[in-house]
Amino acid sequence: MPAASSKTSPIAPRSSSKTSSALVRFLFEPVPMDLLVYFRFIFGGIMLWEVFRYVQRGLVQAMYVQPIFHFKYYGFGWIEPWSALGMKWHFIVLGIAAFCMMIGFCYRLAAVIVFLSFSYIFLLDQAYYLNHFYLVSVVSFIMCLLPAHRAHSIDALLRPAIKTNIMPAWMLWLLRLQIGIPYFFGAIAKMESDWLSGVPVLLMVEPAENFPVMVSWFSEPVVVFFFTFSGLLFDLLIVPALLWRRTRWLAVAAAIIFNGTNHWLFQIGIFPWFMLLSTPLFFPPTCLQEGDEWVKDVQKKGKEQFAKWTTSWKPTLVIVLLSLHFSIQIFLPFRHFLYPGRVNWTEEGHRFAWHMKLRIKETTDARFFARSTSNKILQEFNVNDYLNNRQARTMPKRPDMILQFAHLLAEDYAKKHNGKRVAITAEIYCSLNFREPQLLVDPHINLAAIPRNLKHARWVLPLNTPYISLQSVKDLPAENGQDELPPSPTPLESY
Template structure:
């Protein structure tokens, strides 16, 4: 008779929550900690010459909804603030008082971010989020001053959730940025066509910037890159090619567009999709190439057993990870709760990874009316707002409303208690004909800031003859 082969049943796979607390090599997290700290020090240094321009000189700072209480430090306080930020970034780099340094940097950098809405950039928001999760990621257990001073802290491993949390935070802007590009304007090459044309005077590459094939190469290349870079980095077979593509993409972005350190942060972060021991492999490879003596091998430790039940602290951490992940996945989708095109109304645009999707040009003129006398006049904005703020607020209804209230409060203080403020704001979106963004008949002093849909924002539609006539009032 033929013998039957008996196979041992494979052990049941551990539940997801248990695998999240399993160990992975800490090397990649340590490298990311060092890279993040160094780049943040560079960012702080880059800001120092601009502190007065952005945070001290403006008489008005555009605030975020709910954060109107955030104000710049008095006197030289902003310079001290950036000095503390630089020191915190240094401590993150070397792993000295790491968790305290990460918390200080997160709070200080977020404070700087919240000071001025006219300075909003998606990459600054992302840096705030990365600084936040770094508070919890135990990236100081190796190659750090903390681990040197406290030997009991030293580990060659970190829990897998720490690695997955960083990968998630880095992957979300890519994926959501790609999905946001699936819109008619981007697919027809706008606003990329306009931005490239502005760079046509650059040496060597300038003449290429107005070529249609270059426009569509950048538009569709950016779309495909954002959509597929994360899955390509997660798959072992495509990972090396995807990483080369990521380096090329960020190098081109960094040289064509003015986006600060963002390309270099993302290039460094993309390494987090490689196996977590890649720094050790790279070190060994480099040692062989340079014919260096191999490092003393450490005895292999048996893998730590996965937990069979969660302790109270692990339950709290798992709850935090679930809530944080849900927020990061759902909050960028809130623009679907508002009517109209988010690129026009701006409702739900910020914090949604809608990067480089719209270009708005236009102007804003404010008219005050004293209802007691019926007198109306145009408000002179000189000395009330900086030019760089004006260029940013032109197409942003919420900022137009903030300035209207600021101007109205000044006139009330001058003795016009019931002053009315109206705005004429013709705006062009992605090269279209200008249209009024704000209803010119609405008294903005009676409009309160709100998260509800704004009825005072006009829908995107051609101007009526009466509205066109009002342009002459500007």
């Protein structure tokens, strides 16, 4: 990669109009679009690789075709999977669109297809929720709006009229901030007692699986606390460290070590590579330019482009839309404060909030019963008759999924018993970060009668088991976290 030029990008000229405010000049300063083109290439490539991984491992069939039930996101209950053939072709189309996006061929159409098709997959079943899938969905939406095809692309080759090498700075900052959000809010989420105790780190890492020599070493408290606090500090400081010239290369080295460690220890799919390959976005926008080529070009085109970008309502619209987007991105991670209780226990406001690797929840047993009006047990259900392994492992830890499953059982019982309606109760003992197991939901509540909504679930029992220290668990075998499945020979379990 060429060294960054010592010359800074020329600032667009001041205008006498209202749009010449400092904010508008900052957002609409002409910058090279090389970093946007780079990101287009790596984003499309990562998406193509993910599609290949799903198809090659048989995950499409195992996750979306074989299950008889899918857990819906609130408000998206109408989304259903295609047939087996339809799901296969869905992933093929997604892969083709990702490749076209990568090389910049029919880019606008390809970007929209990637966004819609990937978001559809993401919304099919919340049992498969991963933070980086949510990030990919948001970023793919952003890429639909950016002209990443106007340089170094097949589109620009076929249609020279669209070719340009400059863009307004807000496009680069939009991507920078969106990539920085998981880091920043991931650090905020780590500022809680369980994470700072070191217990989640000790329980999540699987050193025996990948690094047998690390088993005894990693159980040492000093090592656990190093990973605990270095992870928090990395998330908190990585973005400003990448932006500041004096710490940039130190930050790059830290990003390589941090994301490499995440990949080898936590096995969290594409997320470490996506974040690592996104780090050049925080370099100076002129870092891929050589000599005075950029300065001469912007002097020639900059004034004209700045005038076009800042005419009439355009700056106001951009500022309003950016403000709206980031208001949502800030609200979602903090919305759990609107609910009582511990978010890692109740799960209310946990998704879309960048609470990554903060908790291990284990269920010793999950029992569901059909009861008569006199509270007599009519039937105990076998969870595995309805769910695959991933769904059956995840559902008992997530109250909203427990409620959906209870509704399914009530409907299934009615179908098999001439429309007879029964109460569905659940007895689920759950442990959070190696606390003693306790009941997660009220075992006396008829879950089938409770509607799904965004209100606080009063039928979720408060966490009342005491915190456990690192010393109490440091000699136990580590267990995998919630963001990736533990190793297993079956396609679904290998994800």
